[in-house]
Amino acid sequence: DVKVTQSSRYLVKRTGEKVFLECVQDMDHENMFWYRQDPGLGLRLIYFSYDVKMKEKGDIPEGYSVSREKKERFSLILESASTNQTSMYLCASSLGLRGQHTEAFFGQGTRLTVV
Amino acid sequence: KQEVTQIPAALSVPEGENLVLNCSFTDSAIYNLQWFRQDPGKGLTSLLLIQSSQREQTSGRLNASLDKSSGRSTLYIAASQPGDSATYLCAVSSLYGNKLVFGAGTILRVKS
Numbered sequence: 001d002v003k004v005t006q007s008s009r010y011l012v013k014r015t016g017e018k019v020f021l022e023c024v025q026d027m028d029h030e031n032m033f034w035y036r037q038d039p040g041l042g043l044r045l046i047y048f049s050y051d052v053k054m055k056e057k058g059d060i061p062e063g064y065s066v067s068r069e070k071k072e073r074f075s076l077i078l079e080s081a082s083t084n085q086t087s088m089y090l091c092a093s094s095l096g097l098r099g100q101h102t103e104a105f106f107g108q109g110t111r112l113t114v115v
Numbered sequence: 116k117q118e119v120t121q122i123p124a125a126l127s128v129p130e131g132e133n134l135v136l137n138c139s140f141t142d143s144a145i146y147n148l149q150w151f152r153q154d155p156g157k158g159l160t161s162l163l164l165i166q167s168s169q170r171e172q173t174s175g176r177l178n179a180s181l182d183k184s185s186g187r188s189t190l191y192i193a194a195s196q197p198g199d200s201a202t203y204l205c206a207v208s209s210l211y212g213n214k215l216v217f218g219a220g221t222i223l224r225v226k227s
Contacts, residue, residue, distance in 0.1 A: 004158075006158075033214070033215075042217050042218070042219045042220070043204075043206075043217040045214045045215075048214060058214060059214075088156075090158055090159065092159075092215075102147075102164075103149065103161055103164045104149060104161065104206075104208075104215055105161060106151070106158040106159040106160070106161075107158050108157060108158040109156070109157060109158040111156070
């Protein structure tokens, strides 16, 4: 079974802190994604990567950056956390050619609260 | 811009009932469509994936159909159980893009 693992289930950070959310997948997938999920807004794509060191902006990249130094690991970075970044963050991976999806698999989510 | 709509937003049924969840999308140029289940506070679990060339997929009590020309998919759940209670999300992958576009989901409650 594909396994996508996010480093934390729950995280509480202070405003202005630099926050790292880590995601690791064990199936050699090319594509990796970061979404955030908010009530009434659904899932929105922040960033995705289709190869090591490659990244593309999604719908809401402002205030975020990403890093993919190794194929299995995709990190989401909040440069200076703000209260409006309080959300559920979901990582996903999929096999496929550049950006084209096969079945996508999600991690268990990280509930981030910024105080 | 692709938009995905799910109807109904919420559904409450007695145990044992067969039910249908609906998903519609505005742009038929899709690569595939995927149905997910999400339990409260958890991540998404993949249920079924339908490629654009396929009409349906089945897994156990679940059957998903796809009519690409009309921009519609349905998820049929047979003999519903309380354990089926969750939010069900559909998502489409564009033929030309790089991302999954999600619907808002249907919250299902199966009463025992």
